[in-house]
Amino acid sequence: MSTYTARATVTPETDVVVVGAGPVGLLLADELSTGGARVTVLEQLAERTSESRASTLHARTMELFDERGLLSELGPPPAGGSGHFGGIPLDLTEADPDNPHGGQWKAPQPRIEEVLEKRVRDRGVDLRRNHRVVDVDDRGGHVEVQFIGPDGRSSTLRSSYVVGCDGERSTVRRLAGFDFPGRDATKELLRADVADLDIPNRRFERHENGLAIASRFPDGTTRVMVHEYGSIPGERDGEPEFAEVAEVWRRVTGEDISSGSPVWVNAFGNANRQVTEYRRGRVLLAGDAAHVQLPVGGQAMNLGLQDAADLGAKLAAQFGDSPDESLLDSYHEVRHPVGRRALNNIEAQAQILLGGPEVEALRDVVTELLELGSVRRHLAGAISGLDTPYPARPTPKRSRTNTTHIQRRTHMGKLSGKTALVTGSSRGIGRATAIRLAAEGALVAVHYASNSEAAEEVVATIEKDGGRAFPVRAELGSQGDVHDLFFGLEQGLKERTGSTDLDILVNNAGVMGGVPPEEVTPDQFDRLYAVNVKAPFFIVQRALSNLVDGGRIVNISSGLTRFANPQEVAYAMTKGAVDQLTMHYAKHLGSRGITVNSVGPGITNNGGPLFDNPEAVRQMASLSVFNRVGEGSDIADVVAFLAGEDGRWITGSYLDASGGTLLGG
Incomplete structure (x- = not known):
């Protein structure tokens, strides 16, 4: 992990350039602007997409949204029914039965983007649509971002940092030279939102030839997803045609859906890749720019939103009175292990979900294991994000313009990532x-x-x-x-x-x-x-x-x-x-x-019966100069203290933690 301490030799025009105005980029922009940073968002799309590629929020993300006042602006989201692990039913509320946000909730991606875009514009974020990034040059003291604007002309913007939130085909990741090891997809799901279609709902319905999923939305459209066992993803220049989806659906279910009207169509696979570092100097990555995975159960969007929540306060802190590069490095230290574990979890689900007859024995074993409460809690916690470090919370701070802001608390545990x-x-x-x-x-x-x-x-x-x-x-x-x-x-x-x-x-x-x-x-x-x-x-x-x-x-x-x-x-x-x-x-x-x-x-209270005896406790307490037991x-x-960085210069020592007992009477 590289750490840059070089100071800018030129004055940046903005503090942070965020590339990508999807949910991850917009939440990051909100966090940064809340912390007092100047933010510019560059998005190549001219308009917000209407495609609801993701629609599920999990408990940790719901907590983060609630803390930031986003739930009331979103609706709040309606409950999304029971969850699953690789298509096997799993009640996500079991991760923490007392958590009011337990389970999964429905919030279409376009609605999330609409709410977040309004917030960042209200905060003065410079959001520029129809701007395509073509070069990122980290100069050590600042970063220069070259882009093509709506008029087709090339321009350059100087910033202190750049964050790529531009998805699995991230331009920032490629231009900045991040290593992106892993493997390409070996299995593929075809997906379409279809109007004027009347078919039964299906929840992970396994057929002889493949998997079929169908769900009717409140607006009357139906989302269909289909996977044909043994099919191998081919090279695509763009999204599949609806005719291909309809044909695969027919081969798997025997139903003809070709008369429906496709709203949008896409395909996604079980590619599994993660960058080796979430930060390279003054360039950082978040969301699918940092990790690519099958978006099973909505985990991909939630993982990315939690990346943004963790990074926001740490990056905003670099523009306060006490910038701390080690705090910024901790973004990788915290989120890379979380991402790695999530990708392993998702890959296991992909094999169970998209495998053919060869995985039936495995599915039977996992189903048996899910009868155990500890297993259900463990997997529900992993999917819900409740087993991951909680990002910083708000504390008041003065911005550069002396206007009061609420900044996410930048104090991180000294052992974060350990x-x-x-x-x-x-x-x-x-x-x-x-x-x-x-x-x-x-x-x-x-x-x-x-x-x-x-x-x-x-x-x-x-x-x-x-x-x-x-x-x-x-x-x-x-x-x-x-x-x-x-x-x-x-x-x-x-x-x-x-x-x-x-x-x-x-x-x-x-x-x-x-x-x-x-x-x-x-x-x-x-x-x-x-x-x-x-x-x-x-x-x-x-x-x-x-x-x-x-x-x-x-x-x-x-x-x-x-x-x-x-x-x-x-x-x-x-x-x-x-x-x-x-x-x-x-x-x-x-x-x-x-x-x-x-x-x-x-003498230290270990909860034993002796410590319930007031006279015994009094006598033991008298041995300490503080007149109490430990x-x-x-x-x-x-x-x-010894486990943290502050104890780095102490070794081979015996530390007396007896409350002065060794000082004598």
């Missing part, structure tokens, strides 16, 4: 740590040994606050524990980010002894070492292939390595070993920029 594993995070310090890291933007793997309900509760708490998490089960201290842990971790990371990279490892899981030294048995001793020492050692060893350079390892030690409590001598010995693990691995991993530190809590959040805040 991944974390917290062992033993279903309760106590681990629970607080998982919640804290997720609040800073990390995707957190919540590890537990046996209490799945507690782990699911932690995940639910994180997701309710807009974070991302998933549970991982492994019984530490048992045979195959590290294998089980990383099998679940890598599977969860791959599903959500497209890779198995790990940025942060917190070794928190542990067991205590609580018996006099004279009564410690060999089995108890072995158990303490298996969970508290052996497991962390081999977890770190195994994690080395996942940890990225510059990653973080935080080991939870104990104040008992610094003061005596004979009741926990064996436990204290294990934590002393953890401190040695910290020191030696810090030396070993320094060349990779990976920091390794220990955090030593004192809370999980006290330790979690220290871990979050």
Whole structure:
């Protein structure tokens, strides 16, 4: 990811040029103008399209629209019925039953564009239709955009940044030289909106030769979509003729729809491509310019709108009092993994939806899996976008003209785009740590040994606050524990980010002894070492292939390595070993920029029955100079510091987080 710090040597005529006036480009223009930036939108179409290529809004987009006051301007949108996964019914409200925007909602693309265009024009955005971009030249300090105007003449516009929101055939992407790996379509759906047609509605109706979908709109037109099994997309110069759609429909369903009047016709396939970087210097991409996918279930438009919502505040912040290039870089760090995961999700649906008889067994298995509540919640959350980072929210700001604006909050979590594993995070310090890291933007793997309900509760708490998490089960201290842990971790990371990279490892899981030294048995001793020492050692060893350079390892030690409590001598010995693990691995991993530190809590409320005893709590509190017992959040805040960029110069250290207990009475 390149970072440009060069300052403009000429005065830009506008702050940002947005290329493309579809829903993504218009929402981005709205975000930027709300943040006080000067925006010019260049669109090659002379008029807004009447083609409703997309018509579905999902829960995360509905939340974003609601926050921006767009829902009231749209209608608000009517409910769009139950959702699906590859044509298999799936109630999207199960992602979050308490979310008022759960499910899917109908808002035709032309209506969205109409509302957004009015807003940006009212805000003073310079929207220029019938302007075709022909060159983009990043000069380091500014960008020069060459375009052909309505009069056929070539002109050049200087701006600080350019954002390509110009669709899957993006001119900006091509001119700026973005790498766009992936594959072309192997399957194709033909689609048409047809007037004067009376056929039954069909919802993913599978026939011997293909798939047929038909839905009557309130205005009387019928949308038909058809796929013939085994058909291979050919090269097209433009859109298909309605006669082709009607012929394929006849071969699949046996019905003749050729007497209908086509309103518009198009074809789309399961091409799957994503740029390697969402930003190259002063040129950025959003929506289908950055990623191309089958628009199954309306995910494509929602994914693009969420790109715009994330980018808007970060780009607008570059024109405030404290521009921050790293904030702008975080756009790629946040949205690229989200896009990769969405493309994987969509490709899986494409195979299930458009495959012929060869996928029937797979469809049967997926249908069985969807009977499980956790599977339904997981897939519904992915489709609805509720498992992705929430973009910045509004805060007041003064624009350059001293007019009060409402800007989307530019503060991003310090760990946005990072991944974390917290062992033993279903309760106590681990629970607080998982919640804290997720609040800073990390995707957190919540590890537990046996209490799945507690782990699911932690995940639910994180997701309710807009974070991302998933549970991982492994019984530490048992045979195959590290294998089980990383099998679940890598599977969860791959599903959500497209890779198995790990940025942060917190070794928190542990067991205590609580018996006099004279009564410690060999089995108890072995158990303490298996969970508290052996497991962390081999977890770190195994994690080395996942940890990225510059990653973080935080080991939870104990104040008992610094003061005596004979009741926990064996436990204290294990934590002393953890401190040695910290020191030696810090030396070993320094060349990779990976920091390794220990955090030593004192008496910390773990939710146990002892902390319900006021007298016991009073006595324990007296050991701290602050005259209180620690809370999980006290330790979690220290871990979050070490896990973030601010802790980059600390490694091999033991951080006393005992609330002054070690200072003595």
